[in-house]
Amino acid sequence: LRERQEFAFEAAERLRNRFFMIEVWERMGVEAAPLIKLMLDNPPPERNEFQHMLFSKIVPNCKKLGLLDAGDGWLRTKFEELGIIQYENWTDTSDEYEQFALENLPAAATA
Numbered sequence: 001l002r003e004r005q006e007f008a009f010e011a012a013e014r015l016r017n018r019f020f021m022i023e024v025w026e027r028m029g030v031e032a033a034p035l036i037k038l039m040l041d042n043p044p045p046e047r048n049e050f051q052h053m054l055f056s057k058i059v060p061n062c063k064k065l066g067l068l069d070a071g072d073g074w075l076r077t078k079f080e081e082l083g084i085i086q087y088e089n090w091t092d093t094s095d096e097y098e099q100f101a102l103e104n105l106p107a108a109a110t111a
Contacts, residue, residue: 005067005075009082012058016082019047051084059087064094 020039025032039047059079062068068076068088079085 001067001070002074004065005071005078008058008062008067009075009078012055012079012082012084015054015058016051016084019051055084056087056090057093059084060090060092063088064092 020032020036022032022036025035059068062075062079068079076085076088079088
C-alpha cells in the first residue's frame with residue numbers, strides 16, 4: 001500500500017512542479033529555489049486553473065481508494081505539504097461517470 005501512496009505522491013509532486021521548470025533554470029545556471037518560492041507566492045492564474053482541475057480529480061480518487069489515510073495518513077500529510085488536500089471531498093471520477101451517463105441525461109440531450 002505504501003508503494004501506491006508513494007507513487008500517487010510522486011506523480012502529484014511532478015505534476016505540480018512541472019510549472020516551475022526546475023530543470024530549465026538549473027541548466028541555465030540559475031538557482032531554482034528562490035524562483036520556486038516566488039512562483040508559489042505569486043502563481044499565474046493559468047497555473048491555478050490547471051492545477052485546480054488536475055488535483056480536484058487526483059485527491060478525491062486517492063481518498064476513494066483508501067490511500068489518503070492508510071499508513072497513519074502518510075499520503076494525507078504529503079498532500080498537505082503540497083497544498084492540495086483541500087480537494088479531498090470533491091466528487092470522485094466514478095461519481096462523475098454516473099452523473100453524466102447517457103441514461104441520466106434529459107431526453108432532449110440524447111436526441
